[in-house]
Amino acid sequence: MTIEREAVLGNGRWPPTYTFVPAVRVEDTVYLSGITGTDENGTITAPGSIEEQTRQIFRKFEALLASLGGSCDDIVSTTDFVTTTEHYNRTAAVRREFFRNGFPTATGVIVAGLLRKDALIEISAIAVLGTHRKASE
Secondary structure: OOOOOEEEOOOOOOOOOOOOOOEEEEOOEEEEEEEEOEOOOOOEOOOOOHHHHHHHHHHHHHHHHHOOOOOHHHEEEEEEEEOOOOOHHHHHHHHHHHOOOOOOEEEEEEOOOOOOOOOOEEEEEEEEOOOOOOOOO
């Protein structure tokens, strides 16, 4: 049995040297790679602000999922990798901005560092398209 999987590139631009893609779709499940709060040039947005970096990550998730007809409300699980717990509680307000119809499961891991200089947080996620809709729709 072969499982069909589709690379999800969002805006379509992805460096050919990378050995991973931003997301992979298998049927209605989307596996989102760990993402840091970077802009389109790969520069960390808001160095020193875990809250703003988290907001940028969820904006990127939202764009990837929108390219498939979904949204952050389809996310069923997240894993946060954080380099500091200082102000980590502020990420809860950001999550409320993006998860308007219920929260996903979540795991938080403290790490010694991330690959991107100045990154305070990296988040990976799993989404199931259509989960935010009520069964009666």
